[in-house]
Structure formats: structure tokens, C-alpha cells
Amino acid sequence: MSIVKVALPVPKRQLFDYLSNGLEVPVGGRVRVSFANRTLVGVVMAHTDDSPWADKLKAVSEVLDEAPVLDEHWLTLARWLADYYLHPIGDVIHTLLPVALRKGASALPQDTECLALTPTGQQHCQDDLRRAPQQWRLIARLKDGPVALHTLREDISSAVIRACRDKGLVETTLQAYAVQSDWHAALTISDKPRPNTEQALAISAITRDLEAYTPVLLEGVTGSGKTEVYLQSIEAILKAGRQVLILVPEIGLTPQTVQRFQRRFGIDVGVLHSNLNDNQRLRVWQQARSGELGIVIGTRSAIFTPLAKPGMIIVDEEHDGSFKQQDGLRYHARDFAVVRAKMEGVPLILGTATPSLETLNNALQGRYQHLTLHARAGVATHTVQQVMDIKDQPLRVGIAPGLIERMRSHFAAGQQVMLFINRRGYAPALLCHHCGHIETCHRCERPFTVHKQLNKIQCHHCSAARPLPRQCGACGNDEIVPKGVGTEQLDAELASIFPHISRVRIDSDSVRGKSTLEEVLAAINEGRHQLLIGTQILSKGHHFPNVTLVVIVDADGALFSADFRAAEHLAQLITQLSGRAGRADKPGEMWLQTHHPGHPLLQDLLHNGYGHFARFALQERKAAGLPPFQYQVLIRAEATDARSPFAFLDELATLLRQQTDFQVLGPVPALMEKRQGRYRVQLLLQSTRRGVIQAWLATNMATFERLPSVRKVRWSIDVDPQDFM
DNA sequence: AGCACGCCGACT
DNA sequence: GTCGGCGTGCTC
Numbered sequence: 001m002s003i004v005k006v007a008l009p010v011p012k013r014q015l016f017d018y019l020s021n022g023l024e025v026p027v028g029g030r031v032r033v034s035f036a037n038r039t040l041v042g043v044v045m046a047h048t049d050d051s052p053w054a055d056k057l058k059a060v061s062e063v064l065d066e067a068p069v070l071d072e073h074w075l076t077l078a079r080w081l082a083d084y085y086l087h088p089i090g091d092v093i094h095t096l097l098p099v100a101l102r103k104g105a106s107a108l109p110q111d112t113e114c115l116a117l118t119p120t121g122q123q124h125c126q127d128d129l130r131r132a133p134q135q136w137r138l139i140a141r142l143k144d145g146p147v148a149l150h151t152l153r154e155d156i157s158s159a160v161i162r163a164c165r166d167k168g169l170v171e172t173t174l175q176a177y178a179v180q181s182d183w184h185a186a187l188t189i190s191d192k193p194r195p196n197t198e199q200a201l202a203i204s205a206i207t208r209d210l211e212a213y214t215p216v217l218l219e220g221v222t223g224s225g226k227t228e229v230y231l232q233s234i235e236a237i238l239k240a241g242r243q244v245l246i247l248v249p250e251i252g253l254t255p256q257t258v259q260r261f262q263r264r265f266g267i268d269v270g271v272l273h274s275n276l277n278d279n280q281r282l283r284v285w286q287q288a289r290s291g292e293l294g295i296v297i298g299t300r301s302a303i304f305t306p307l308a309k310p311g312m313i314i315v316d317e318e319h320d321g322s323f324k325q326q327d328g329l330r331y332h333a334r335d336f337a338v339v340r341a342k343m344e345g346v347p348l349i350l351g352t353a354t355p356s357l358e359t360l361n362n363a364l365q366g367r368y369q370h371l372t373l374h375a376r377a378g379v380a381t382h383t384v385q386q387v388m389d390i391k392d393q394p395l396r397v398g399i400a401p402g403l404i405e406r407m408r409s410h411f412a413a414g415q416q417v418m419l420f421i422n423r424r425g426y427a428p429a430l431l432c433h434h435c436g437h438i439e440t441c442h443r444c445e446r447p448f449t450v451h452k453q454l455n456k457i458q459c460h461h462c463s464a465a466r467p468l469p470r471q472c473g474a475c476g477n478d479e480i481v482p483k484g485v486g487t488e489q490l491d492a493e494l495a496s497i498f499p500h501i502s503r504v505r506i507d508s509d510s511v512r513g514k515s516t517l518e519e520v521l522a523a524i525n526e527g528r529h530q531l532l533i534g535t536q537i538l539s540k541g542h543h544f545p546n547v548t549l550v551v552i553v554d555a556d557g558a559l560f561s562a563d564f565r566a567a568e569h570l571a572q573l574i575t576q577l578s579g580r581a582g583r584a585d586k587p588g589e590m591w592l593q594t595h596h597p598g599h600p601l602l603q604d605l606l607h608n609g610y611g612h613f614a615r616f617a618l619q620e621r622k623a624a625g626l627p628p629f630q631y632q633v634l635i636r637a638e639a640t641d642a643r644s645p646f647a648f649l650d651e652l653a654t655l656l657r658q659q660t661d662f663q664v665l666g667p668v669p670a671l672m673e674k675r676q677g678r679y680r681v682q683l684l685l686q687s688t689r690r691g692v693i694q695a696w697l698a699t700n701m702a703t704f705e706r707l708p709s710v711r712k713v714r715w716s717i718d719v720d721p722q723d724f725m
Numbered sequence: 726a727g728c729a730c731g732c733c734g735a736c737t
Numbered sequence: 738g739t740c741g742g743c744g745t746g747c748t749c
Contacts, residue, residue, distance in 0.1 A: 006749080011726055016749040036748035037728060053749050091726090711745075 003051050004060065006042040008035060009094035009102070013701060016042070017051040019059040028068025028075055031060045032104060041104045043070060043093045069097065069107045073343070074306060080339060086633075086697055086717045087329045095329045096304050100282040109286055111174040115161065116146035121169035134160045139169060146173055183294040184241050188266040195225070195232060202229045202371045206347055207236040210311065214347040215338060217318075217363040219611075220373030221353045222543065222579030229373065230314055230349065231264050237347075238265060238294050242311025245288075246297040247333055249320035250274070251540040253299055254518065261295055272298030272305065300325060303333040303340065310344040313337050318350040318359055319572055320540075324722040332720060334359075353579055354572040354610050357618055358628040364618075383550070383578035383588035385606045389597040397493040398485040398553050403591055404497060406549060411501055411530055415548040415586070418532045419490060420539070420577060422557065424507045425449040426489045427482030430457055432472035434479055439469065443677035450482045451509070452492070462676040485553070490533050498531065506534030539576040547581040550590040559599050562671055563724055564626055567601050568617055575610040625686070627720070633685040633693045634721040636670065637713040638678040644712040645681035651709050653683055659696055662687035671724050678714075682724070694719065 004025050005015040018033050025031060025044050032041055039061065051057060070078065070093070078096055082089040094102055101107055117139065126136055138156050141147060149172070152161065164170045195203060206216050206229070220226040234244045248257065253273045262269050270284040270293040284305070287293045291308030298305065300323055303313075315323070315334045323333040334350065341348035350359055350368065363370035393400045398421075407417050429447035430439040439448045441459035448457035450468065458465040471478045482489065491505045504520060511517045521542050524532060532538065532547065558570035574592065582588025594602065605613040622629045635652065637645035649667035656664045663686045670680035685693045697704075697717070704710065 003749095008749090009726075010748075012748080014749090018749065033749085035727095038748095051749075057749060 001049055001051075001054070003048045003057065004031070004044045005046040005048060006031060006033060006060075007045050007090040007093040008033070008040050008042040009090050010035070010040075011088055011091060013088045013705075015045055015089065017048070017053050017057055019057045020047075021059045023060060023063050024066070025060065025063050026065065026068050028070040028072070029063065029065035030069055030101065030104070030107075032062040032064060033060055034058055041102060042090065043097075045075065045089070045093075064104055065107055067107075069101055071306075077340065077343065081329065081331060081336070083698065084339075084691075084694060085329055085331055085719050086694055086701075092329055095301075098278065098282045098285045100278040101285075103278070105278075105282065107286070109283075109290075113149045114146035114173050114175055115142060115149055115152055115170050116173045117142045118168055118171050120167075121164070124169060132163070135164050135167075135169075138164055142170065146175060183267040183292070184238070186267050187238055187294070189235060190264060190266060192232070192235075192264065193228065195228060196376060198373050199225055199229050199232070202373065203232045203236075205369060205371055206233045206349060210237060210240055210242070210347065211345060212347070213342045213345050215341065215362075215368040216347070216349050217355055217359055217368045217370050218349050218351040218373065219353070219355055219370065220351065221375050222576075223375050224353075224373035225376055226316075226351050226353075226373060227260065230316070230351065231261070233347070233349065234261075234295070234312065234314075235265070237311035238267075240311065242309045242346075243288065243291065243293065243307045244295050244312045244314065245302065245305060245307060245310070246295065246314045246316065247302055247323070247337060248297060248299060248316045249540060250299050250322040251517075251537060252317060252320075253297065258297060261297065265294065267294045269293070270296040270298075270305075272296065272302040274299065300333040303336050310346050312347045312349070313341045314349045314351065316351050317540075318352045319354050319356040321569075321722060324720075326722075330716075330718050330721075332722070335720065354575045355614065357568055357614060357621060360614050361618055361628040364615075383582055383590050385574065385578060385590045385592070387597040387602065387606065388591045388593045389595070390593045391595050396497065397490050398593075399490075399551065400593060403551055403593070406589070406591070407498070407531075407551075410549040411498065413548075416524070416527075416530055416532065416544065416546045417549045417551070418534070418538060418544065418547045418577075418581060419494075419551050419553060420534065420573075421485065421487055421490060421553040422535060423449075423484070423486040424460070424488070424509050424535060425458070425486040426452040426492075427486055428484040429482070430469070430480055431483040432475060432477055432480050434477035435472060435475040437472050437474035438483075439473055439480075443674070444672065445674045446672070449486065452482070452488060461672060487533050487535060490553070494531060494533070501530045502528065503531040503533060504529040506532060506537050508535070508537070511537065536573075539573050539580070543580050545583045546586070548586055548588050550577050550581050550588060552577070552590070552592045555592040555594045555602065556596060559594070559596060559602065564621075564624070565723070568614075571601070571605050571610060571613050571617070574605060630686045630688055631690050631693065632719075632721055633697070634718040634724070635683040635685070635715065636680065636718065637667075637682070637715040638675075638680040639713045640678055641712075642679040644709065645679055645715075648707065648709040648713045648715065649681050649683045651707055652704060655700065655703065656683075656685065656696075661689070661692045661696065 002020045003017050004020045006018055008016055027044050030041055030043055032039055078092050082092045124139055138160055237244050258269050258271055270288055272284055288296045289306040296305050315337050318334050325331050362368045388400050390400050410417050427450040430450050441448055441464055444459055444461040446461055449460050450457055455468050456465045457468055472480050487505050487507045491503055558566040578590050604616050637648050639645050653664050665684040667681045667683045670682050687693050
């Protein structure tokens with residue numbers, strides 16, 4: 001009997017057998033099958049002759065691919081992901097494929113909708129469209145032949161296209177999508193500066209052997225010319241006819257970044273970001289896979305882009321938390337990049353000014369080559385970092401009087417000031433002054449955040465919202481006051497302190513969509529705003545040369561957090577923010593407000609810099625038995641009642657404690673005990689040896705799934721957890 | 726994950 | 738009297 005074993009997108013750790021009925025079904029190709037009263041797209045993992053289900057087997061309904069969409073190499077990577085992250089193979093396969101392919105779209109390049117000039121359009125000249133310059137721009141673009149509609153949409157509005165179509169000047173045609181047929185031939189190198197000694201050393205170290213896995217930690221502060229090292233290392237790869245994959249954090253993928261690569265090499269760059277639709281993603285995936293693109297740049301999931309001739313992987317800002325997927329297949333794109341580079345035998349660059357402790361440790365242990373770039377003369381920003389002790393100080397919106405004065409003098413000198421606060425909204429809580437009641441989201445048991453402008457209170461953990469109450473929900477008193485400070489309040493209060501200063505607020509509430517953020521950032525660097533108030537967004541990827549004063553409003557939260565990585569993240573934030581402010585002739589000044597000015601981590605960071613801090617923090621981690629010296633696996637369970645998650649994890653813990661290869665800690669309530677109406681409990685497994693926990697869990701998974709208590713909970717496994725929320 | 730089957734409350 | 742609530746169980 002000819003049977004195929006199919007990976008299906010269901011949360012079961014198994015494959016499903018179907019009769020292939022003589023159809024040609026390649027391993028790695030997709031099939032459509034009926035499964036529990038519905039039709040699913042799956043991928044054939046193997047062929048076989050018999051099956052324990054022989055009498056119940058259904059036949060494959062449709063073969064979607066003549067050639068595999070996942071070749072042997074990718075099936076191996078898929079199995080690695082499933083084993084390492086203890087995730088069902090069917091869902092891993094599903095995650096690896098572009099959404100269009102998951103839905104069953106053809107994997108072959110499709111004809112694309114293009115716009116072409118009609119004979120009438122051909123004859124039109126600029127004068128005919130004197131009063132419609134946008135329409136003329138479109139006509140001019142099409143003079144050399146049809147252009148794909150999706151390309152035109154990037155810079156021509158649909159109204160213009162419609163107008164021209166209505167006038168009979170243009171028409172839609174279907175034709176094979178024309179990509180740059182040979183980027184290797186089109187490759188030209190423009191505006192290449194001469195590298196300094198450090199850069200030259202780095203480039204030669206990275207490109208010493210283009211055909212071998214050469215992992216490198218490239219540590220370089222802002223202004224040290226890290227991107228130039230990327231560019232010149234890439235050059236060697238491209239010239240050898242091989243492709244480069246670049247991963248960047250979510251916020252770092254700006255048109256400028258892409259343009260920099262495009263300009264240097266004069267070739268098309270494939271871009272994968274969150275605003276693409278399914279077909280656009282599929283197109284980049286196909287072009288990368290067929291080798292038609294020399295460079296692919298994208299965020300987390302871009303690590304799954306297949307390359308015909310892989311040449312190099314670069315992970316920029318490797319410390320960034322957005323590389324870790326927080327649901328489903330909880331992979332870390334940086335870690336998977338390491339595995340992939342090793343398997344494909346290509347150089348790997350992990351670049352950052354503030355390496356994660358995991359990566360730094362790997363470098364210090366000699367697993368990665370550690371290359372350092374110091375700031376170049378003339379570009380160096382020497383931000384002076386200082387601590388503001390706010391004990392007993394009369395704060396105004398959480399800011400010490402001395403710093404209000406510093407702000408005033410920086411404004412007077414015509415410079416910009418940046419305030420960093422980690423809270424969106426007006427205030428993190430609404431308190432009744434009479435009875436002390438705090439308005440709380442019942443689903444998460446956390447205070448509602450006050451949003452005054454939107455006239456509502458909102459839970460930042462489940463986004464439940466209500467109109468801003470006028471009376472206390474408990475006692476009815478109308479003296480209810482916002483407690484604490486968020487970006488919105490800072491903004492409002494500073495308006496009254498500095499009425500003539502133009503302010504701009506930068507957080508996910510005020511900045512909607514990518515273009516808006518770009519516009520705001522441009523306005524800032526044109527000097528149209530003097531005061532910037534914002535959250536994390538400010539620390540990522542944007543340089544503010546005219547900012548000479550940076551204030552971190554509250555550094556205390558991270559110093560005493562239950563999350564052991566909080567101090568590391570604060571240090572990265574401080575270092576990143578300092579690097580983004582000021583320039584050589586206008587050095588910046590940074591103030592950290594704290595009630596604990598003598599805190600050893602803070603003191604070490606400020607006096608000795610990130611590198612020293614990180615080594616010190618590594619020693620602490622080692623002493624405390626924490627990552628990267630211990631490998632962790634977190635098992636989470638949640639349910640609408642408080643007892644079931646505990647019952648399940650208690651049972652699990654008892655089973656797990658039968659072995660002695662790793663520690664079993666818990667179960668304990670999650671840092672956020674209740675979220676979206678569900679009680680959350682977790683069990684932490686810890687070992688000094690990589691992989692032993694996975695091995696044990698894998699062999700006992702079936703037992704766990706048979707526990708009666710498992711029925712009442714939703715549970716998941718997080719390998720190398722990044723946060724414990 | 727879906728989706729059906731199955732047994733208890735407020736509605737035309 | 739029914740529509741529908743979501744608990745439990747199965748899918749080759």
C-alpha cells in the first residue's frame with residue numbers, strides 16, 4: 001500500500017497517515033487532506049507501506065506540489081525546531097511556510113497584475129496632463145513597459161491609477177513577474193569608504209573563510225561603523241554569487257536601512273516586514289529560494305526564508321527581545337540563526353553595541369570570535385551618564401527640580417531634550433482618595449491605566465477598556481485621582497512648565513503605523529520639536545544628534561524586578577539611549593532618576609561601561625545559577641479556575657522529580673498571576689547541560705498528555721524563556 | 726486548533 | 738416549546 005505520513009497544523013505531536021492512491025507525492029510537498037470534517041493543507045514527511053490505521057485511512061484529496069516546498073535541508077531544520085522547542089512537528093512545518101502556502105496557494109511563480117499603457121496612453125505627453133502631475137508621473141513610469149501593480153502602489157495612489165484607467169490611458173495586464181534576472185551581473189559597488197583599521201580587521205576576520213561556519217560577535221557602539229562592516233563583508237559574499245540574509249528588530253526595518261544596502265550594491269533587496277500581505281511575502285520567499293535575490297532583509301520570521309545559495313547570515317541588534325517569538329513555536333530567531341548558519345556552513349555576524357549575556361558568554365568562552373569596534377573620531381558621542389538621587393525631592397510629574405532646570409538650560413541653548421518613561425497612558429492607576437480603592441481589571445487583577453485624552457481606563461494586559469469613571473467604583477466618592485505618571489501625563493504637565501517648547505510624544509498610542517513614526521522622527525531631526533517624551537521606541541535604531549539631554553524618569557523598577565533579566569535590559573537601554581543622543585561637537589548628558597543611587601549594578605554601569613557591567617552581571621548569574629550558565633525550560637499552565645493549573649503542574653512536577661539530571665522549581669504562580677481571566681502557573685526546569693531537559697520531556701510527553709489533569713488546562717512549553725510574565 | 730456532540734437557561 | 742451557552746472528545 002502506498003501511504004504518506006503528513007504533518008498537519010494541529011497541536012498533536014504526531015503525523016497522520018493517508019493513502020496516496022498512486023498519486024505522485026514528493027516528500028516535502030503539500031497535500032490537501034480531509035481531517036475531522038474539514039480540509040487541511042499538510043506537508044508529506046515520509047512515504048511508507050503500512051500503517052496501524054490501515055483500516056481507517058482516508059485518501060489524499062489533492063496534491064498541491066509537484067516539487068517539494070520544503071527540501072531535505074528544511075525538513076531537517078524543521079525536525080530540529082520541533083525537537084529543541086518541543087513543539088508539534090505539524091505546527092513547526094506550518095510556521096515555516098509563508099501564509100499563502102499554508103492556505104494552499106500555488107508555490108510556482110504566478111503571473112502578476114501589471115499596469116500597461118494603452119495606445120491612447122502611449123500618445124499622451126506631459127502637456128496633455130499639465131493639470132494632473134501625479135497622473136503624468138504614472139504615465140512616465142510606464143513608458144518603458146508594464147510595471148507590476150504592487151510595485152506602483154508603493155508610491156502612486158490608487159486614486160491616480162483609477163483616474164488613468166477611467167480615461168483609458170492605462171490597462172491591467174497579466175504577465176510573468178519580471179525580477180532582476182541576474183543580480184550577480186548587475187552588482188556594482190558604489191560609494192564605498194575606506195575602512196579604518198578596526199573595521200578592516202573585522203571584515204577580514206569575518207570573510208576569512210566564506211564557505212565555513214564562522215560565528216562572530218561584532219560589538220560596536222553607535223557611530224563605530226558596524227553597518228559598514230556588514231556592507232563590506234556582504235560584498236565578498238555577493239561577489240562570490242551567494243546570498244545574504246539580514247535580520248533586524250521589528251522597529252529597525254526602515255526604508256533608510258534598506259536603501260543603504262540597495263545603493264551600495266545596486267541590486268534589488270528583498271524586504272520582509274509586518275505590513276506585507278500574503279502574496280508579497282510569498283513573492284520574496286520564492287525569489288529568495290530561487291536565488292533571484294542577492295539580499296533579503298527582514299524581522300524575526302525572515303530567518304525561515306530559504307536561500308538557493310546561502311552565503312551569510314547577519315543578526316543586527318542581536319540583544320533585541322523581539323527576536324524571541326512569544327507564542328506558538330517559541331523560537332529565538334538569533335539562536336536559530338546560529339543553528340542554521342552552522343548547518344549551512346556560512347559566516348554569521350551577531351552585531352550589537354550591547355550584547356545579550358548569552359551571546360557575550362559564548363564569545364568569552366571562545367565559541368564566537370569577538371570583534372570590537374570603538375567609536376570613530378569625529379563620530380564619537382561621549383554622553384556623560386549621571387545619577388539623580390530623588391529621595392525626599394519635591395518631584396513635579398516625577399521629575400526632580402534640578403532636572404527641570406537642566407531642561408530649561410538645554411532649551412535655552414537651542415537643543416533638544418528626551419524624556420524616557422516606560423509607561424504609556426496618563427497614569428498607571430486610578431485611586432480613590434477617600435477609600436483607597438483602585439480600579440482594577442477583574443480579568444487580570446491589575447490596575448487599569450488611565451487614558452485621559454481618550455477618556456477611558458484601559459487594561460494594558462488584556463486591552464479591556466471602560467469609560468473614565470467619575471466616581472469611585474467602591475464607595476461612590478467623586479474624589480478619584482490618577483496615581484503615578486505615564487507618557488501622556490508627562491506630556492500634559494510639561495506643557496504647563498514649558499509652554500513655549502514644542503513637545504512630541506512617541507509611544508504606541510501616539511504613533512500609529514510605520515509612516516507616522518518615520519514622519520515624527522524626521523520632524524524631530526529637522527528641529528521641529530524640542531522635547532521628546534517616549535517609551536522603548538526611542539531606544540531602538542534612531543539617532544537624535546540634536547538631543548543633548550536624556551532623562552530616564554524611573555530607573556528603580558528594573559533594579560528590583562522579579563525578572564532576573566531586568567537589570568541587563570536596563571543597562572542595554574541606558575547604553576543604547578546614550579549612544580543615540582548627541583554628537584562629537586555637542587556631547588550629550590544623561591540623567592537616571594533613582595532612589596538608590598548607590599546600587600552596585602548602576603554604579604558599575606556608569607563608571608565602567610556596558611562591557612564591564614555585562615561581565616560583572618555574568619559572574620552574578622553564574623553565582624546564582626541562572627542563564628546562560630543554566631539552561632531553562634518553562635512549563636506554563638493556565639485555566640479559568642485557580643486550582644486546575646496547580647493540580648496539573650503538581651502532578652507533572654512529581655513525575656519530573658523522578659530524575660536527577662535537572663532541577664524542578666515550582667510550580668509557582670506566574671509573575672502575572674491572572675491574565676485575561678485565566679489563572680497562570682508555571683514550572684521551571686533548569687540544567688547545566690543543554691538538551692537533557694528536552695530529551696527527558698520528549699520521552700515522557702505521551703505520559704503527560706495522558707494525565708487526567710491535563711484536560712482542564714491550556715499548557716505550553718517555553719524553551720529558553722525570555723520573560724516570566 | 727477546530728468542530729461536533731451533548732446537556733441546561735432565557736426567549737420568539 | 739426552541740436557540741444557544743461552552744464543557745469534552747476526536748481527528749489518519
